[in-house]
Amino acid sequence: MNDIRNIAFIGAGNMTQSIVGGMCQSGYPAKQIWVSNPSSAKLEKLESAHGLNTSNDNHHVAKQADVIVLAVKPQLMADVCSDLAANVDLSGKLIITIAAGIRIPKYHQYLNDDQLTVIRVMPNTPSLVGEGVSGIVSDERAQASDKDYVTDVFNGVGETIWVADEDELDILGAVAGSGPAYFFEFMASLKKAAVELGFDSEKARLMVQQTCLGAAKMAQHSDLSLEELRKQVTSKGGSTAKGVEVYQQADIDNISSDAVKAAVKRNQEMAELF
Numbered sequence: 001m002n003d004i005r006n007i008a009f010i011g012a013g014n015m016t017q018s019i020v021g022g023m024c025q026s027g028y029p030a031k032q033i034w035v036s037n038p039s040s041a042k043l044e045k046l047e048s049a050h051g052l053n054t055s056n057d058n059h060h061v062a063k064q065a066d067v068i069v070l071a072v073k074p075q076l077m078a079d080v081c082s083d084l085a086a087n088v089d090l091s092g093k094l095i096i097t098i099a100a101g102i103r104i105p106k107y108h109q110y111l112n113d114d115q116l117t118v119i120r121v122m123p124n125t126p127s128l129v130g131e132g133v134s135g136i137v138s139d140e141r142a143q144a145s146d147k148d149y150v151t152d153v154f155n156g157v158g159e160t161i162w163v164a165d166e167d168e169l170d171i172l173g174a175v176a177g178s179g180p181a182y183f184f185e186f187m188a189s190l191k192k193a194a195v196e197l198g199f200d201s202e203k204a205r206l207m208v209q210q211t212c213l214g215a216a217k218m219a220q221h222s223d224l225s226l227e228e229l230r231k232q233v234t235s236k237g238g239s240t241a242k243g244v245e246v247y248q249q250a251d252i253d254n255i256s257s258d259a260v261k262a263a264v265k266r267n268q269e270m271a272e273l274f
């Protein structure tokens, strides 16, 4: 990317660690990345892994930056934003928020400036290994150069999907933002099944993670539908058919549909609550 800006992350949690890890891996200069967090342990880890800049002071990192990424829990967002607005001149800075739920107009309210450009991104943790999915949405205040910058940063850590509005971002978040948790849950259950039948934990994990990776890569590189790819494994009268039948009898489509709807609903609730 050509447009490298000074960028500050407020909050050094799981998602920030994934994004900045992926950014550094993709060549974003660590010296232009600042991260703040109230406690030091996560900062020390980030600093020693990547050589980026850290501080316990949100104001300090925000002052260094052209771009501020709000990466605290939704519950804390109002307080963190009001505190920044009261102590840092934010005019001209691009605000990115990765929090679930909270809508753009709330940021204008919390940051006490309705002229600020706020771009919402809904990333996921595989950004750490350059395989993230990030949904992005902005309002009409965002300039093309800001949208391009955000797209480039998150393309550096995976795929980006611009969505039409914030309702769509709630849905993308419920599928892709939360999605790694669904896959880990499924992988853990498959691993447990292998262990139950006698495999040691290490071998069980290896066979599950490699199968998951292989299936994802086949989906990525094939023109076939996911159903076709599934059929290729399912020999008539064979063993897979028996296994797949169990999932279908448990109505896996409905389970996924209910899971995504429950997550969307929580995103909508968080939009109201915080």
Ligand SMILES: NC(=O)C1=CN([C@@H]2O[C@H](COP(=O)(O)OP(=O)(O)OC[C@H]3O[C@@H](n4cnc5c(N)ncnc54)[C@H](O)[C@@H]3O)[C@@H](O)[C@H]2O)C=CC1
Residues within 6 Å of the ligand: 010, 011, 012, 013, 014, 015, 016, 036, 037, 038, 039, 042, 058, 071, 072, 073, 074, 076, 080, 098, 099, 100, 122, 123, 124, 125, 177, 178
């Ligand atoms: N974890 C995930 O997979 C995803 C998370 N998100 C969003 O990212 C945001 C952060 O989530 P996580 O990283 O999972 O949470 P986390 O709890 O791992 O990290 C939040 C961090 O903020 C720090 N913090 C608390 N108060 C602070 C303050 N006043 N100033 C600065 N930092 C403060 C905490 O010490 C913690 O390190 C949330 O809003 C969440 O909705 C979005 C997509 C995916």
Ligand SMILES: O=C(O)[C@@H]1CCC=N1
Residues within 6 Å of the ligand: 100, 173, 177, 178
């Ligand atoms: O669980 C959450 O609320 C966040 C948003 C998507 C993934 N983690």
